[in-house]
Amino acid sequence: MRIARLAFAYLASRPLLTALNASMLALGVATIAFLLLVTHQAEERLTRDAKPVDLVIGAKGSPVQLILSTVFHADIPTGNIGVEEARAAVANPMVASATPVALGDSFRGHRIVGTDASFLDLYGAKLARGALFADEMQAVIGSEVARRHGLAVGATITGSHGLAQAGPAHDEHPYVVSGLLAPTGTVIDRLVVTSVESVWHVHEHHPAARPEITALLVRYSTPLAAAMLPRSINATTAMQAASPAYESARLLDLIGVGVDTLQWFAIVLMASAALSLFIALTSALQERRYDLALLRTLGASPASLAALTLAEGVTLLVTGVILGLALGHGAAHALGLRLAGAGSWPITGLTWAPGEAVLAVAVLAIGALTCLVPAIQAYFSDPASLLAKR
Amino acid sequence: MLEIRGLRHDYAGRTVLSVPAWEVAHGDACLVLGPSGSGKTTLLNVIAGLATPTAGSVRVAGEEVTRLPPAQRDAFRARRIGLVLQTLHLIGVVSVRENLRLAQRLAGRQVDDARIDEVLAGLGIAKLAGARAGEISVGEAQRVAVARAVVNRPSLILADEPTSALDDANCAKALALLLEHAAACGATLLVATHDNRIRERFARRLEL
Numbered sequence: 001m002r003i004a005r006l007a008f009a010y011l012a013s014r015p016l017l018t019a020l021n022a023s024m025l026a027l028g029v030a031t032i033a034f035l036l037l038v039t040h041q042a043e044e045r046l047t048r049d050a051k052p053v054d055l056v057i058g059a060k061g062s063p064v065q066l067i068l069s070t071v072f073h074a075d076i077p078t079g080n081i082g083v084e085e086a087r088a089a090v091a092n093p094m095v096a097s098a099t100p101v102a103l104g105d106s107f108r109g110h111r112i113v114g115t116d117a118s119f120l121d122l123y124g125a126k127l128a129r130g131a132l133f134a135d136e137m138q139a140v141i142g143s144e145v146a147r148r149h150g151l152a153v154g155a156t157i158t159g160s161h162g163l164a165q166a167g168p169a170h171d172e173h174p175y176v177v178s179g180l181l182a183p184t185g186t187v188i189d190r191l192v193v194t195s196v197e198s199v200w201h202v203h204e205h206h207p208a209a210r211p212e213i214t215a216l217l218v219r220y221s222t223p224l225a226a227a228m229l230p231r232s233i234n235a236t237t238a239m240q241a242a243s244p245a246y247e248s249a250r251l252l253d254l255i256g257v258g259v260d261t262l263q264w265f266a267i268v269l270m271a272s273a274a275l276s277l278f279i280a281l282t283s284a285l286q287e288r289r290y291d292l293a294l295l296r297t298l299g300a301s302p303a304s305l306a307a308l309t310l311a312e313g314v315t316l317l318v319t320g321v322i323l324g325l326a327l328g329h330g331a332a333h334a335l336g337l338r339l340a341g342a343g344s345w346p347i348t349g350l351t352w353a354p355g356e357a358v359l360a361v362a363v364l365a366i367g368a369l370t371c372l373v374p375a376i377q378a379y380f381s382d383p384a385s386l387l388a389k390r
Numbered sequence: 391m392l393e394i395r396g397l398r399h400d401y402a403g404r405t406v407l408s409v410p411a412w413e414v415a416h417g418d419a420c421l422v423l424g425p426s427g428s429g430k431t432t433l434l435n436v437i438a439g440l441a442t443p444t445a446g447s448v449r450v451a452g453e454e455v456t457r458l459p460p461a462q463r464d465a466f467r468a469r470r471i472g473l474v475l476q477t478l479h480l481i482g483v484v485s486v487r488e489n490l491r492l493a494q495r496l497a498g499r500q501v502d503d504a505r506i507d508e509v510l511a512g513l514g515i516a517k518l519a520g521a522r523a524g525e526i527s528v529g530e531a532q533r534v535a536v537a538r539a540v541v542n543r544p545s546l547i548l549a550d551e552p553t554s555a556l557d558d559a560n561c562a563k564a565l566a567l568l569l570e571h572a573a574a575c576g577a578t579l580l581v582a583t584h585d586n587r588i589r590e591r592f593a594r595r596l597e598l
């Protein structure tokens with residue numbers, strides 16, 4: 001239709017204003033899309049990683065730190081607990097399984113977890129190649145570890161102390177990769193898994209004396225356990241019991257406050273974009289009221305003049321939204337690439353967050369409403385009075 | 391062709407136009423004369439169906455323009471009436487050709503580039519087809535405005551002050567263009583003006 005072409009011609013006749021308007025809109029949309037993407041993926045990741053573990057029993061300290069270190073492998077542990085003491089605490093029919101984890105070292109940013117075969121079951125991990133660690137100083141590695149460092153069965157890796165990549169190395173105690181795990185989409189993809197004994201060996205513990213681990217990861221056999229087990233452990237032992245679900249929800253709440261603030265910022269950004277769109281359309285309308293009157297004399301209906309004005313606004317809107325989504329996804333992807341090096345949260349821009357459709361529709365709807373006012377003005381402009389005035 | 395009966399137009403209770411009876415035959419060229427504010431533009435707007443008169447009737451080619459519902463009135467104007475406005479009013483952001491195409495499309499016709507080329511050539515501005523309408527000279531715009539008025543082969547051409555801003559030489563040229571092209575498409579021509587230089591060119595006149 002000619003009207004659409006005319007709308008393009010009007011937009012193209014003031015490229016700077018058009019570009020500024022589209023950019024302003026795009027910035028608002030990009031900010032919200034970015035926040036949606038990052039929070040959605042972080043949330044999904046947190047819940048997915050926390051889900052297999054009902055309760056963590058570890059040394060007293062901050063419960064968030066205990067969960068972060070033993071479930072998300074993103075912090076240093078709160079301390080150690082005695083194996084026997086811990087086993088005693090979970091000798092309870094309400095406990096379906098208790099998996100030990102002994103932490104301390106990492107391989108190029110990937111946590112080395114001393115545990116047993118039940119750890120793999122927690123995350124539903126299967127061997128893709130090779131065998132489970134049978135002997136001391138054997139380890140299986142997650143799919144991300146293998147992919148990123150090009151490791152195959154038989155490769156040797158050395159751990160360094162702590163989580164940082166630059167910690168003091170344990171060169172004298174290399175691990176041999178005995179197997180590779182298939183991808184699971186959980187935290188285990190980014191871990192090196194070995195036996196508790198191997199971790200003890202590296203740190204020259206004396207298993208005979210008082211063997212210690214970082215924590216026990218517990219699965220309940222009944223939901224009732226949630227009401228009783230943590231309380232009794234926290235009250236009667238020197239250890240602490242913390243729930244991954246609860247602590248990660250608290251963590252998300254904390255993040256949420258920051259996200260809310262940014263979201264308000266983005267909304268203000270978009271409101272000003274809508275306002276500038278309104279001003280641009282209204283002033284454009286003022287500028288070309290003679291054009292509109294002329295189109296009426298040529299036979300254009302009032303509705304098609306309104307459509308012309310609306311088409312102009314909607315073209316700007318759609319451009320802004322598409323640009324904004326591309327920008328938001330690009331930013332999320334860039335963040336993901338930056339974080340990938342640190343071996344922490346995998347974030348990508350190549351996916352959609354659930355809120356994005358709502359965002360796009362809301363922006364388009366509010367924007368269209370904004371354009372409606374000038375469109376209605378165009379509809380009711382009187383060509384005769386315009387042409388009579390000089 | 392044009393038949394006016396008991397026409398009156400008021401603005402806020404003030405009568406600015408009153409034409410008891412007036413007729414123009416098919417193919418005639420007529421002048422509407424009057425001082426500024428006498429209602430010339432108002433008369434053309436009423437004839438074109440751009441304004442609804444307070445009282446009276448206007449028939450164009452047998453059609454009672456004032457009684458048509460708005461949509462049909464727009465369509466009728468687009469197909470049967472060519473307008474040349476004093477300020478010319480081309481759409482500046484698109485090409486000359488696109489201006490004429492718009493006139494064709496808005497009249498509900500297919501775009502006919504051959505007709506556009508023919509009209510532009512007839513006015514001696516064939517080479518302007520691709521130029522942006524906002525960037526051509528006033529004299530050229532004058533011709534484009536005439537081209538746009540005749541491109542749909544209207545049966546009535548209404549021209550509002552087509553010469554009052556022009557010097558003597560250009561005034562004569564513009565008028566010749568209008569008369570010639572109205573005759574070429576067999577249209578009735580109505581020119582409203584307060585420009586006394588051109589009154590002798592028209593046999594028929596309406597003094598307001």
Ligand SMILES: Nc1ncnc2c1ncn2[C@@H]1O[C@H](COP(=O)(O)OP(=O)(O)OP(=O)(O)O)[C@@H](O)[C@H]1O
Nearest residue numbers: 385388401406425426427428429430431432433584
């Ligand atoms: N939209 C309007 N509202 C109120 N009054 C109007 C309107 N349009 C025109 N008028 C008045 O109607 C009268 C006739 O106006 P019109 O434009 O028809 O005069 P004209 O003969 O074309 O004048 P000119 O030679 O200056 O173009 C003038 O007094 C004008 O002020």
Ligand SMILES: [Mg+2]
Nearest residue numbers: 388430431432
């Ligand atoms: Mg006038």
